[in-house]
Amino acid sequence: MQRLSGRLPRPLVLVPTMGALHQGHLGLVKKAKRFSGRTGTTAASLFVNPIQFGPAEDFGNYPRTFQSDCELLEGARCDLVFAPHADEMYFSDSSTVVVESALSRVMCGVSRPEHFTGVCTVVSKLFHILRPDVAVFGEKDFQQLSILRRMARDLNFPVRIVAHPIVREEDGLALSSRNGYLSEEERRQAAVIYSTLVGAEQKIRNGWKSTRRVENWMRSSISKKKLAKVDYVVAVDPVTLQRSDPITIPVLLAAAVFFGKTRLIDNRLIE
Ligand code: AMP
Numbered sequence: 001m002q003r004l005s006g007r008l009p010r011p012l013v014l015v016p017t018m019g020a021l022h023q024g025h026l027g028l029v030k031k032a033k034r035f036s037g038r039t040g041t042t043a044a045s046l047f048v049n050p051i052q053f054g055p056a057e058d059f060g061n062y063p064r065t066f067q068s069d070c071e072l073l074e075g076a077r078c079d080l081v082f083a084p085h086a087d088e089m090y091f092s093d094s095s096t097v098v099v100e101s102a103l104s105r106v107m108c109g110v111s112r113p114e115h116f117t118g119v120c121t122v123v124s125k126l127f128h129i130l131r132p133d134v135a136v137f138g139e140k141d142f143q144q145l146s147i148l149r150r151m152a153r154d155l156n157f158p159v160r161i162v163a164h165p166i167v168r169e170e171d172g173l174a175l176s177s178r179n180g181y182l183s184e185e186e187r188r189q190a191a192v193i194y195s196t197l198v199g200a201e202q203k204i205r206n207g208w209k210s211t212r213r214v215e216n217w218m219r220s221s222i223s224k225k226k227l228a229k230v231d232y233v234v235a236v237d238p239v240t241l242q243r244s245d246p247i248t249i250p251v252l253l254a255a256a257v258f259f260g261k262t263r264l265i266d267n268r269l270i271e
Helices: 002-007 023-036 066-075 115-130 139-154 177-181 184-190 192-205 211-223
Strands: 012-017 041-046 080-082 134-138 160-164 228-236 251-259 262-270
Touching: 012 023, 012 115, 023 041, 023 066, 023 134, 023 160, 041 066, 041 115, 066 080, 080 115, 115 139, 134 139, 139 160, 139 251, 139 262, 177 262, 184 192, 184 251, 192 211, 192 228, 192 251, 192 262, 211 228, 211 251
Parallel strands: 012 041, 012 134, 041 080, 134 160
Antiparallel strands: 228 251, 251 262
């Protein structure tokens, strides 16, 4: 594969995914094509990375739709699909991981302590295998994007990390491969995440300065929906991901909310 990637027309632009593709992923591919231009290569990886799932998480049930993913990527004029098996990616006695130790500790890192180590490890491996000039990630996973930027900087990966805005359903719910797990009623109620983020933005623009007040308001707004169980809501500095009190703009509002067993994340950057 390394020899293959050495011969691919440059720039090589990579969109790492876990498959089960939707319009959000295709937005990333479209952006990737802007960077690869007419003569470069746009590549997408499809890999459900076992080491980024916790023991009680949905690795086994994660949607796998390889055929339709390939058709969507072909339709989006993606040039290359990299879809390895787990045993091609990881030696059975693999004992090396990549740990980001600051940004990974907060937000999703609290309830998913190994998650970002799994993400950093697999993305490092993808970068080594495919040697992209550019890699595109979604702002939907804002924390992941921040961590991968930090990793690329700290470990001198010769890759430019590019962000793509969140793609949403009509009612504001961020597209996610996990939305398909939701019952009809859960799906209806899940729109509260986005309306809460927008509502909190309004409060801040109207002068609310207390982080705790904004976070409490977000928590109670989401909790009004019976099927929602808040994992976290935060108002943090978008660079450090640490709470700053009082709130100053720019500020990142972020939430993780369970509907049944399905955990959804979303965020809004206020600049
Ligand atoms: P995933 O397959 O869920 O790991 O996501 C692969 C990439 O697509 C990540 O960079 C995500 O941030 C991005 N992504 C997923 N959903 C969306 C969305 N609704 N809008 C923008 N990017 C997204």
